[in-house]
Amino acid sequence: MSSTVSYWVLNSARNSIVTLQGGRRLYSRCVSNRNKSKWRLFSRVPATLKNSSACGSFALQKAYRHVSTEEDDLHLQLSPAQVNEVLRAGESVYKILDLDSRVPNSVLRFESNQLAANSPVEDRRGVASCLQTSGLMFGIFDGHGGHACAQAVSERLFYYVAVSLMSHQTLERMEGAMESMKPLLPILQWHKHPGDSIYKDVTSVHLNHLRVYWQELLDLHMEMGLSIEEALAYSFQRLDSDISLEIQAPLEDEMTRNLSLQVAFSGATACMAHVDGVHLHVANAGDCRAILGVQEDSGMWSCLPLTRDHNAWNPAELSRLKREHPKSEDRTIIMDDRLLGVLMPCRAFGDVQLKWSKELQRGVLERGFNTEALNIYQFTPPHYYTPPYLTAEPEVTYHRLRPQDKFLVLASDGLWDVLDNEAVVRLVVEYLAEAGRHKPDLAQRPANLGLMQSLLLQRKAKGLHAADQNAATHLIRHAIGSNEYGEMEQERLTAMLTLPEDLARMYRDDITVTVVYFNSDSIDAYYKGG
Numbered sequence: 279m280s281s282t283v284s285y286w287v288l289n290s291a292r293n294s295i296v297t298l299q300g301g302r303r304l305y306s307r308c309v310s311n312r313n314k315s316k317w318r319l320f321s322r323v324p325a326t327l328k329n330s331s332a333c334g335s336f337a338l339q340k341a342y343r344h345v346s347t348e349e350d351d352l353h354l355q356l357s358p359a360q361v362n363e364v365l366r367a368g369e370s371v372y373k374i375l376d377l378d379s380r381v382p383n384s385v386l387r388f389e390s391n392q393l394a395a396n397s398p399v400e401d402r403r404g405v406a407s408c409l410q411t412s413g414l415m416f417g418i419f420d421g422h423g424g425h426a427c428a429q430a431v432s433e434r435l436f437y438y439v440a441v442s443l444m445s446h447q448t449l450e451r452m453e454g455a456m457e458s459m460k461p462l463l464p465i466l467q468w469h470k471h472p473g474d475s476i477y478k479d480v481t482s483v484h485l486n487h488l489r490v491y492w493q494e495l496l497d498l499h500m501e502m503g504l505s506i507e508e509a510l511a512y513s514f515q516r517l518d519s520d521i522s523l524e525i526q527a528p529l530e531d532e533m534t535r536n537l538s539l540q541v542a543f544s545g546a547t548a549c550m551a552h553v554d555g556v557h558l559h560v561a562n563a564g565d566c567r568a569i570l571g572v573q574e575d576s577g578m579w580s581c582l583p584l585t586r587d588h589n590a591w592n593p594a595e596l597s598r599l600k601r602e603h604p605k606s607e608d609r610t611i612i613m614d615d616r617l618l619g620v621l622m623p624c625r626a627f628g629d630v631q632l633k634w635s636k637e638l639q640r641g642v643l644e645r646g647f648n649t650e651a652l653n654i655y656q657f658t659p660p661h662y663y664t665p666p667y668l669t670a671e672p673e674v675t676y677h678r679l680r681p682q683d684k685f686l687v688l689a690s691d692g693l694w695d696v697l698d699n700e701a702v703v704r705l706v707v708e709y710l711a712e713a714g715r716h717k718p719d720l721a722q723r724p725a726n727l728g729l730m731q732s733l734l735l736q737r738k739a740k741g742l743h744a745a746d747q748n749a750a751t752h753l754i755r756h757a758i759g760s761n762e763y764g765e766m767e768q769e770r771l772t773a774m775l776t777l778p779e780d781l782a783r784m785y786r787d788d789i790t791v792t793v794v795y796f797n798s799d800s801i802d803a804y805y806k807g808g
Contacts (some may be wrong), residue, residue: 283284288487294453299716306690316422316545336798356772365755369394369748372405374414384555384679384800387415390471390792391750393758397779400425401544401690401790402432405469411503413444413554416792418566419548420690422621423467424776426540427628430521431548434484438517438553440465441492444511449496450504456489466670483534487520507674512563518627518670522634526641539647545621545656548672549688553794556679556804558686560584561672563625566693570769571703581699584675584684587691588625590615603664610661612670618659618667621800625669631655633666657668682803686794689753692787695765699763706793709752750791757789 306530326432331454356364373387390403399468400421415436444452448463495503504512525542529535560568562585570582588595589639590612599611613619621632631639636658644788649656684763687702697705746752759771777785 283649288595293507294552299487305407330457330689355538355773358768359770361771361775361804365393365751366391369751371470371748380451384797384804385553386795387799388416388792388794389748389750390790391748391754392471392790393754395692395782395786395788395790396425397782398425399788400690402428402790403434403470403471403792404432404788405792406442406466407469408443409467410448411425411440411466412507413443413552414554415439415550415689416686416794417457417548417550418688418690418790418792420564420566420692420788420790422545422626424544425651426537426545427538427542427544430541431517431546431627433518434488435513435548435550436466437488437552439509440492441488442495442504442513443506444492444503445601446496446499446501449492452492452494454490459487465763482523483529483578487524487609488774491516491520503776504561506554506557506559507676509595510550510674511672514561514627514670514672520789522630524549526631526638536652539654540617540652541640542628545626546627547588547623547691548670551686551688552687553586553679556801558584558677558679560675560677562586562588563627563672564588564623565691565694566689566725567691567699568686568688569699569702570683571687571706573683573684574682579703581703582677583699584677584686585732586673587694588673590617590624592624599624599667604669607661607663611667613661616659620657620659625671627670629668631657632668635665636662679796679801681798681805683796683801684748684798687753687791688794689791690788692789693753693757693791695787697753701756702753703758705753706749709749713747749793753791753793754789758786 308740368391369385370390374385388405390405390683392399392403394401402419402425404417404423405415407773417432417435419428419435421433441449442451452463454460504510520537521542524536525538530539547566549560549562549564549568551568552559552561560567563718565587567587568584570584572580572582574580586592586594590596602610603611611618616622617624617632622630634642639658643654643656647654672677685706687706688702689702693702702754746755755771756766758774759766759768761767761770775784
């Protein structure tokens, strides 16, 4: 990208802010075919702007944050080392140790990274081991209208799933500890990421609601707990219900009350995976995504999608919405490719503006909240007749892992906006080959043209940056630094990383990626009875 293009990027973005801003609100306009702004109406520009449109003929896909609007920033340059420092700031890598040497883990390791566009970043991620049952949980949580809902879901959802999987005997021990005021059994072991701002432990208010949930599970008298499919489906919906009820209940503590309001009135999509041996379950609500990278015996690589985006481009989702509402709303339930004309995803946590009645919304907001200071949207969309219009019910997918299933990629829509499924698999394979962790053996095995082109482009771009040591970083680098032909352009990458934070969100979304690598030998041994 030339300096002329960089200058155009900044000025066109600034002009669009001047053009669209009116009073304290910013109305987003569709300036591309698939504007990925989550909400159509916003209260403030910098913190909540969700307009990821491409402007003009340059399909520029948005950037990292640099606080300034001075013209001299147009000439700001980063060295390759500085670019790497910015890109790698959110990296994390974990190797999974076998807790029981008799049962090798099907997960070898995972790599994760996050690059912010919003300030503060609205994406969250989580990885935790279940301590009272078995399995690893991975989650990506994409917030909108603020970060509060994504933060809450990232901290709480795994606890609901873990409790759902506990046996009746374990739940009795949990309840007994609460009644006798003894320490609880440990539920999760968190694998922390850089930037985790809050210690992921159960607060007293949230523990009370979690306890009510496990008491209800105890009343079901199920010896072995819920199935994983049931646990995932119930946990998503139960947590969303608790988020809604917590702000309706009287809370004396002002800080807790304000936070509960922000959580309920912001929103978050979520995609999580539970891996236990060869059993992989994925639950998705919204437009985050999970895919498998598969290598056949022939050496050919392919992509296996495990989720479907819940938005207006999903025919099944559109049919579901029409079934759940009167026929008179068929033309208004989706407008401008958005739910009620305002929200891109059709499933999400929080967002009570699209779930509560108008009367309930007014009743809660009139209880003395400073909605202006809390940045709460006070907006009822047109044609709001038969709520709820939005659900957090996930779509759950089961996949039995095979030796050819090499890795799982979970990511927020900031990645999928600019890279398709096949490109993501190609880039991870490229990273593995470059890092020497996995050799596709292309000289002896056939490879498709897409993979060959990717490897040739990799060789061409080798001089631009040192080899990435994290697949998530490699994906983010290419998401923001590649041109329309898939070629890495250092000038473009630098420009996208140095856009001022008040403009960055106009050219891309927050990007959060986790790549999970499977142990093919362990999976193969399972099928051989070893």
